[in-house]
Amino acid sequence: MSDQQVKVLIVCSQTNLDLTQYVDYYHIGVERGCLALLNHKLSIDLACGDFDSLSPAEYQTVIKNTNKLVKVSAIKNEIDAELAITEALALQPTEIILITQGPRVDMQLASFGFIAQYNVKWLNDDNYCYLLKPHQVNVVAPQLGYRYLSLISLTPAKVNITKMKYNVQDFELTTLSANAISNEFIYDQPGEIEVLSGTVIVIYTK
Amino acid sequence: MSDQQVKVLIVCSQTNLDLTQYVDYYHIGVERGCLALLNHKLSIDLACGDFDSLSPAEYQTVIKNTNKLVKVSAIKNEIDAELAITEALALQPTEIILITQGPRVDMQLASFGFIAQYNVKWLNDDNYCYLLKPHQVNVVAPQLGYRYLSLISLTPAKVNITKMKYNVQDFELTTLSANAISNEFIYDQPGEIEVLSGTVIVIYTK
Numbered sequence: 314m315s316d317q318q319v320k321v322l323i324v325c326s327q328t329n330l331d332l333t334q335y336v337d338y339y340h341i342g343v344e345r346g347c348l349a350l351l352n353h354k355l356s357i358d359l360a361c362g363d364f365d366s367l368s369p370a371e372y373q374t375v376i377k378n379t380n381k382l383v384k385v386s387a388i389k390n391e392i393d394a395e396l397a398i399t400e401a402l403a404l405q406p407t408e409i410i411l412i413t414q415g416p417r418v419d420m421q422l423a424s425f426g427f428i429a430q431y432n433v434k435w436l437n438d439d440n441y442c443y444l445l446k447p448h449q450v451n452v453v454a455p456q457l458g459y460r461y462l463s464l465i466s467l468t469p470a471k472v473n474i475t476k477m478k479y480n481v482q483d484f485e486l487t488t489l490s491a492n493a494i495s496n497e498f499i500y501d502q503p504g505e506i507e508v509l510s511g512t513v514i515v516i517y518t519k
Numbered sequence: 520m521s522d523q524q525v526k527v528l529i530v531c532s533q534t535n536l537d538l539t540q541y542v543d544y545y546h547i548g549v550e551r552g553c554l555a556l557l558n559h560k561l562s563i564d565l566a567c568g569d570f571d572s573l574s575p576a577e578y579q580t581v582i583k584n585t586n587k588l589v590k591v592s593a594i595k596n597e598i599d600a601e602l603a604i605t606e607a608l609a610l611q612p613t614e615i616i617l618i619t620q621g622p623r624v625d626m627q628l629a630s631f632g633f634i635a636q637y638n639v640k641w642l643n644d645d646n647y648c649y650l651l652k653p654h655q656v657n658v659v660a661p662q663l664g665y666r667y668l669s670l671i672s673l674t675p676a677k678v679n680i681t682k683m684k685y686n687v688q689d690f691e692l693t694t695l696s697a698n699a700i701s702n703e704f705i706y707d708q709p710g711e712i713e714v715l716s717g718t719v720i721v722i723y724t725k
Contacts, residue, residue, distance in 0.1 A: 489632025
């Protein structure tokens with residue numbers, strides 16, 4: 314892995330995703346995400362968090378198996394995932410994948426916000442989300458296991474959608490509007506989304 | 520229940536919440552949420568959806584037990600929950616509670632957007648969210664079963680937080696920022712959140 318081509322995987326929780334596909338990434342484990350990396354027989358290049366969610370035995374396992382440890386105070390303004398992203402950005406990576414999972418809406422919204430803020434790709438067991446490039450046509454290929462494709466905007470936005478089941482021109486999205494949800498691919502053909510204005514995130518979901 | 524005091528409960532999915540506390544609300548069932556209302560021995564005042572997620576037998580049960588049916592096309596721009604909210608708003612209610620549940624991030628974000636757009640309170644098994652009143656002090660009381668209190672803003676915003684574990688003055692939030700997450704109450708004492716500017720949503724979570 315050359316420094317010029319580093320890609321980063323940040324794992325913040327247990328997951329049913331197959332992490333072995335990211336074997337050539339730089340692996341950052343956050344809290345229990347460290348255990349997820351070890352469970353998938355992946356190295357921990359950096360362990361990050363306050364580790365208060367780990368038992369003493371689990372914590373010992375993590376520190377024995379990590380190349381680098383960044384231990385932070387439990388009292389902090391930012392959440393652990395954001396600290397991990399900051400560490401990742403210092404590597405000037407070509408790609409950051411963030412895996413977070415769980416029922417807390419506040420954590421999910423924060424992860425979603427990181428997509429626009431840091432251009433990370435956010436994955437969990439049921440969703441795959443990333444930022445569309447503005448002022449150009451984005452080709453969206455079907456992904457195995459995902460049925461729907463939804464657009465959510467974090468600002469007022471305008472898009473063209475073509476080659477999908479539901480197609481629109483000069484379509485306006487307001488912040489978090491629900492009117493571009495549950496689109497579908499036509500068989501296995503890629504669709505096209507042109508972002509005319511605004512901050513638009515694509516969500517593949519099951 | 521007088522027309523002047525109508526409160527609306529919209530149930531869009533199965534839930535572990537105790538719905539019987541909303542017995543005096545006007546009950547709107549959306550898709551499988553109709554079955555959730557019946558399971559809790561509550562009436563269905565209005566059933567709403569395309570009903571393609573119900574078996575023929577389940578659909579028959581719903582239409583036999585509802586006072587009003589609004590059946591919509593499966594091909595539509597809005598999601599069912601938003602159509603239910605539109606029906607609810609026509610009743611000029613003093614309160615709308617929306618219950619949605621599930622792993623789809625797009626649906627969750629849309630539900631979250633409805634909080635700001637329509638001033639609904641959004642609940643599911645793990646979270647309770649509502650819009651804070653701008654330009655005033657909002658008292659936030661501890662709620663049984665919830666440990667954390669988080670603030671998420673849909674716009675640039677500024678807040679004061681007092682009488683909580685972590686307190687701040689003139690604190691700036693950007694859209695979906697993660698820097699006002701996981702606050703906690705001091706014992707059972709209410710906290711105070713003054714919204715100086717912006718659209719700020721409070722999230723109680725477990």
